[in-house]
Amino acid sequence: CAKAEGRGTHRLFESQMGVQVRDRRLLEHDLRGALVSQQLSLVYQPQVDLESGEVSGFEALVRWIHPERGAVPPSTFIPIAEETGLILQLGEWVMRTACIQAASWTAPLMIAVNVSAVQLHAPNFVAFIERLLAETGLAPERLEIEITETAMIRNMNRALANLRQIKALGVKVAMDDFGTGYSSLSNLRAFPFDRIKVDQSFIRSVHDNDQSAAIVRAVLGLGKGLNLPILAEGVERLEELDFLRGEICDAAQGYWFSRPEDISAFEDVVRGSRKTIAPDQTVVPLRL
Ligand code: C2E
Ligand code: MG
Ligand code: MG
Ligand code: MG
Numbered sequence: 205c206a207k208a209e210g211r212g213t214h215r216l217f218e219s220q221m222g223v224q225v226r227d228r229r230l231l232e233h234d235l236r237g238a239l240v241s242q243q244l245s246l247v248y249q250p251q252v253d254l255e256s257g258e259v260s261g262f263e264a265l266v267r268w269i270h271p272e273r274g275a276v277p278p279s280t281f282i283p284i285a286e287e288t289g290l291i292l293q294l295g296e297w298v299m300r301t302a303c304i305q306a307a308s309w310t311a312p313l314m315i316a317v318n319v320s321a322v323q324l325h326a327p328n329f330v331a332f333i334e335r336l337l338a339e340t341g342l343a344p345e346r347l348e349i350e351i352t353e354t355a356m357i358r359n360m361n362r363a364l365a366n367l368r369q370i371k372a373l374g375v376k377v378a379m380d381d382f383g384t385g386y387s388s389l390s391n392l393r394a395f396p397f398d399r400i401k402v403d404q405s406f407i408r409s410v411h412d413n414d415q416s417a418a419i420v421r422a423v424l425g426l427g428k429g430l431n432l433p434i435l436a437e438g439v440e441r442l443e444e445l446d447f448l449r450g451e452i453c454d455a456a457q458g459y460w461f462s463r464p465e466d467i468s469a470f471e472d473v474v475r476g477s478r479k480t481i482a483p484d485q486t487v488v489p490l491r492l
Contacts, residue, residue, distance in 0.1 A: 228284060231276070231280070231281060231284055232284050232288055232290075234270060235268070235281055235284060235285060235288075235290055235294075236290060238268055238270070239290070239293055239294060239297065243268055243269055243270065243271065244266060244267065244268055244294070244297065244298075245266075245267050245269070245466075246264045246265065246266060246267065246298065246301055246302060246305070246467075247264075247265050247267055247464035247465055247466060247467075248262040248263065248264055248265070248305075248464060248465065248466075248467050248470060249262060249263045249265060249457055249462060249463065249464035249465075250262055250457065250461055250462050250470065250473070250481050251263060251314070251316065251435060251455055251456075251457045252455060252456050252457065252461050252480075252481065253454070253455050254448065254449055254453055254454060254455055254456055255454070256479075257480055258479040258480055259313065259470075259473050259479060259480065259481055260313065260314055260455065261313045261314025261315060261316060261346075261348070262306075262313065262314070262315060262316065262467075262470070263316040263317075263318075263350070263457065263464070264298065264301075264302040264305075264315060264316065264317050264318075265278065265318070265464045266278055266282075266294070266298050266318075268281055282320065285320075286320055286321070286322050289322065291320050291322045291323060292322065292323060292326060295319065295320060295322075295323040296332060298317060298318075299317055299319075299332075299333070299336060300336060300340075302315050302317045303315065303317075303336055303337070303340045303342045303347065304340050305467060306342055306346060306347070307340040307341050307342040308474075309474040309475070309476075310474065310475050310476045311473065311474055311475065311476035312343070312346060313346070313473075313474065314346055314347075314348055314376075315342075315346060315347055315348070316348040316349075316350050316378065317347070317348070317349055317350065318349075318350045318351075318380065319349045319350065319351050321351075321352075321354065321363075324351060324363050324366055324367070325359055325362050325363060325366070329366055329370075330366055330369040330370055330373075333347075333370060333373065333375065334373055337373065337375075343374075344373045344374030344375045345374050345375075345376070347375045347376065348375070348376035348377070348378050348398070348399075349370065349375060349376070349377055349378070350378045350379075350380040350401065351367075351377065351378070351379065351380060352379075352380045352381050352384075352385055353379065353381070353382075353384075353385025353386060353388055353391050354385050354386065360394070363395075364394065364395060367395055367396060368396060371396050371398075376398040376399070377395075377396065377397050377398055378397065378398060378399045378400070378401055378435070379391070379392070379395070379397045379399075379400050379401065380401050381401065381403040381437075382400045382401055382402050382403055382423065383402060383403045383405075383406055383419065383423065384403045384405065392426075392430065392432075397432060398432070398433075399432055399433040399434065399435060399454075399455075400423070400426075400427055400432050400433075400434050400435070401434075401435045401436075401437050401457075402420060402423050402434060402435070402436050402437060403437060403438075404437040404438020404458070405438075406419050406420050406423070407420065407436045407437060407438050407439055407444055407448075407458070408438060408440070408444075409444070410444050410447050410448070411441070411443035411444055411446070411447045412443070417447065420436070420447075420448075420451065420453075421451055424451050424452065424453055427454070433454040433455065434453055434454050434455070435453075435454065435455040435456060435457060436448050436453050436455070436456045436457070436458075437456075437457055437458065438457075438458045438459075439456045439457065439458030439459075439460045439461070440458055440459045440460050441460060442460065442483075444458075444460070445460055460483050461481045461483050462481050462483070
């Protein structure tokens, strides 16, 4: 009986695998189409300076609204784009759209753009950024690229060379999802980062979890020692924000301030007529 059950489970597993592989191929196919048929868009999430309380910039995040499936999350389609090489086109579209958007703002706020490993290692990446800055007129200092630690591992030398050239243009470089990748500390020494974004998994419930609190305090100490500003990702609750303020964290981002939204939601901020975000308490998820 146990054996039969085992075989059944195995068969079910195999058929699920088949579905997943097929589904992936369909998504890959559709993603190619999405690039040309305007199914992609960007949403923007404010980044807040904790000393002044003002918005210092926005992170651009890509969205895909599939005609039949609806919203497909980046965590599903970015890996597919990376494996198929589509990320090069997609990444250029994201970068161009974000830079054009930021160049249109009256307030000289920062624009942060996620860059994947594949892009960072592409030989024409630096030239592309340089051309784009010239085309859009965006001041290089207003662009920050966010890279994850895993983004650098494939070919350290190439990644380092490209990062140095990007920094030489005046563009800022942030380490994204700090604490979740590999050999974070040696990367911090090897790469010329301008700031560190602490992964949201450490921020979550930092106020009532001693381990998270110890880790975040240590990262903040590291930032001070290395003279690297720290941004806390995924701040959802006032208690988390209060903890970060108490520990003198430089900047924060998260649902407590705002979810990522269409840029029209921040019109007064990018126009310069308003400097802060009114946090919408109603979006704070309840933790029972
Ligand atoms: P990320 O760069 O670390 O972006 C932060 C993610 O956390 C975003 O998810 C954002 O919507 C979400 N987030 C922000 N604040 C909160 C919060 O308070 N609570 C919670 N639970 N989540 C919060 P999203 O947009 O689904 O993106 C996921 C990941 O996909 C990004 O992580 C990034 O690695 C990747 N991604 C998104 N857009 C792009 C892109 O244009 N290019 C590339 N290469 N990757 C992208
Ligand atoms: Mg990011
Ligand atoms: Mg992150
Ligand atoms: Mg992430």
